[in-house]
Amino acid sequence: MNWDWGAVRDFMPHFWDGLLVTLQALALGSVISFALGLVWALLMRAPTRWVRWPVGVLTEFIRNTPLLVQLFFLFYVLPEWNITFSALTTGVVAIGLHYSTYTMQVYRAGIEGVPAGQWEAATALNLPLRRTWTAVILPQAIRRVVPALGNYVISMLKDTPMLMAITVLEMLGEARLYSQEHFQFTEPLTVIGVAFILISYPASLLLRALERRLVR
Amino acid sequence: MSADTPLDTSATPADTAPGEKADHTANPPVDGGELIRFDKVTKRFGDNTVLDGLDFRVDSGKHVTLIGPSGSGKTTILRLLMTLAKPDEGTITVAGERLHPAPEKQIREVRKKIGMVFQQFNLFPNMKVLRNITEAPVTVLGLSGDEAEARARELLEMVGLADKCDAYPSQLSGGQQQRVAIARALAMRPQVLLLDEVTSALDPELVTGVLDVLRDIAHTTDITMLCVTHEMNFARDISDQVLMFDSGHVIESGSPDRIFTDPEHERTREFLSAIL
Numbered sequence: 001m002n003w004d005w006g007a008v009r010d011f012m013p014h015f016w017d018g019l020l021v022t023l024q025a026l027a028l029g030s031v032i033s034f035a036l037g038l039v040w041a042l043l044m045r046a047p048t049r050w051v052r053w054p055v056g057v058l059t060e061f062i063r064n065t066p067l068l069v070q071l072f073f074l075f076y077v078l079p080e081w082n083i084t085f086s087a088l089t090t091g092v093v094a095i096g097l098h099y100s101t102y103t104m105q106v107y108r109a110g111i112e113g114v115p116a117g118q119w120e121a122a123t124a125l126n127l128p129l130r131r132t133w134t135a136v137i138l139p140q141a142i143r144r145v146v147p148a149l150g151n152y153v154i155s156m157l158k159d160t161p162m163l164m165a166i167t168v169l170e171m172l173g174e175a176r177l178y179s180q181e182h183f184q185f186t187e188p189l190t191v192i193g194v195a196f197i198l199i200s201y202p203a204s205l206l207l208r209a210l211e212r213r214l215v216r
Numbered sequence: 217m218s219a220d221t222p223l224d225t226s227a228t229p230a231d232t233a234p235g236e237k238a239d240h241t242a243n244p245p246v247d248g249g250e251l252i253r254f255d256k257v258t259k260r261f262g263d264n265t266v267l268d269g270l271d272f273r274v275d276s277g278k279h280v281t282l283i284g285p286s287g288s289g290k291t292t293i294l295r296l297l298m299t300l301a302k303p304d305e306g307t308i309t310v311a312g313e314r315l316h317p318a319p320e321k322q323i324r325e326v327r328k329k330i331g332m333v334f335q336q337f338n339l340f341p342n343m344k345v346l347r348n349i350t351e352a353p354v355t356v357l358g359l360s361g362d363e364a365e366a367r368a369r370e371l372l373e374m375v376g377l378a379d380k381c382d383a384y385p386s387q388l389s390g391g392q393q394q395r396v397a398i399a400r401a402l403a404m405r406p407q408v409l410l411l412d413e414v415t416s417a418l419d420p421e422l423v424t425g426v427l428d429v430l431r432d433i434a435h436t437t438d439i440t441m442l443c444v445t446h447e448m449n450f451a452r453d454i455s456d457q458v459l460m461f462d463s464g465h466v467i468e469s470g471s472p473d474r475i476f477t478d479p480e481h482e483r484t485r486e487f488l489s490a491i492l
């Protein structure tokens with residue numbers, strides 16, 4: 001087996017395109033999953049079970065079916081109902097939705113971890129419920145959940161290659177395309193493998209540092 | 217909007233001299249009348265009846281200390297008053313207005329008259345000391361940021377922590393945190409201050425500082441105090457009345473001198489000899 005630096009050089013322009021798409025999907029997927037997960041977590045605390053029950057069933061369903069199935073569903077089935085998005089948009093929504101069902105559990109634990117005394121002090125000071133959430137409970141809960149959310153960002157990064165299945169050309173998609181056209185598999189796959197490590201390993205180190213700072 | 221609430225008596229025009237800015241947070245004049253009243257209040261946890269038809273009243277401006285063995289219901293009484301728990305039966309009235317049973321809107325109004333300091337301080341760890349104190353006056357009473365801050369600095373001065381405005385609670389000792397918590401409660405200008413074993417989580421050398429602050433408040437303001445404590449010297453210094461609880465009933469009440477030196481009830485004698 002011969003390593004061909006020429007192939008690496010040829011692949012690089014495609015690599016940068018793929019990297020950009022991967023990072024876009026990751027960033028948008030993270031934002032969606034962070035926001036939606038918080039919404040789910042708060043809805044699960046609604047006073048009426050007519051809210052809790054449907055949200056519980058929906059999120060349980062999404063969490064327990066494979067992301068790939070959800071990707072195919074959104075990509076191939078929604079257009080039949082005349083709902084069409086670009087492949088990347090569909091992929092970002094699917095990833096964000098899927099991961100929101102994990103982040104909601106992280107938020108729930110974070111919210112439940114705020115001591116009862118904080119709620120009691122807020123009541124004793126007569127703070128309105130909304131203000132108690134925004135000024136007292138959520139700031140403390142979110143501080144606790146940052147490391148766990150970060151871990152999901154890293155998993156999400158490693159799930160982005162699934163977008164290839166719905167024609168999105170992220171890093172793996174670019175590598176496969178290049179390989180099939182040039183019959184050179186080693187170089188492009190190695191390049192993206194290294195890229196994944198170069199992103200996720202420093203990110204996990206950063207997270208561990210953050211964790212030490214935040215969780216005391 | 218507020219015309220239909222019979223609650224907002226504290227800011228009637230009669231209280232406000234012409235041209236004078238209405239101070240909607242000032243304590244109304246103390247008339248020495250009844251401020252807190254429990255009528256036949258029953259509280260159960262499962263089949264554990266903690267308070268059983270408790271009748272109990274506190275006059276305005278008085279400092280009342282609750283003593284009694286562990287589990288006798290002292291904390292429960294303060295928590296009912298602070299609306300952290302609901303009674304199963306009976307009524308609770310504060311300054312002539314129902315606290316229970318009452319609609320949420322009325323509860324919010326009546327709750328403004330009550331402040332509480334907790335055993336575990338319960339400061340907001342995500343806020344600096346100053347903001348811990350200004351948060352509620354701004355969001356609940358509608359004070360401007362400057363007014364609230366001026367009030368907070370005054371109170372911090374009083375509790376001897378003027379230099380700690382910009383510290384986070386985690387950077388303070390337990391005693392300092394508790395003094396901030398006292399300032400935070402007072403910033404709402406409540407008529408009643410509830411104190412539940414506020415020094416029992418503190419290292420012994422920090423207790424005096426907190427008790428001195430409370431003595432100062434008791435002697436220089438006309439705030440009504442309801443206090444659960446095992447610090448008998450402190451109770452003797454500040455109390456007008458001591459109530460001895462056992463199994464959710466007041467079994468004996470009187471001046472601190474009498475209760476501590478010449479208790480009538482056998483249970484009181486036993487309790488005092490156990491803790492002194």
Ligand SMILES: Nc1ncnc2c1ncn2[C@@H]1O[C@H](COP(=O)(O)OP(=O)(O)OP(=O)(O)O)[C@@H](O)[C@H]1O
Pocket residue numbers: 261264266284285286287288289290291292293
């Ligand atoms: N949230 C709760 N759930 C169940 N039981 C409770 C709860 N809070 C209090 N109790 C029970 O109510 C009784 C009275 O408790 P309370 O805390 O009022 O006593 P206390 O007089 O303050 O005692 P201590 O001196 O130990 O603080 C106890 O038997 C306690 O176990």
Ligand SMILES: [Mg+2]
Pocket residue numbers: 290291292
């Ligand atoms: Mg207690």
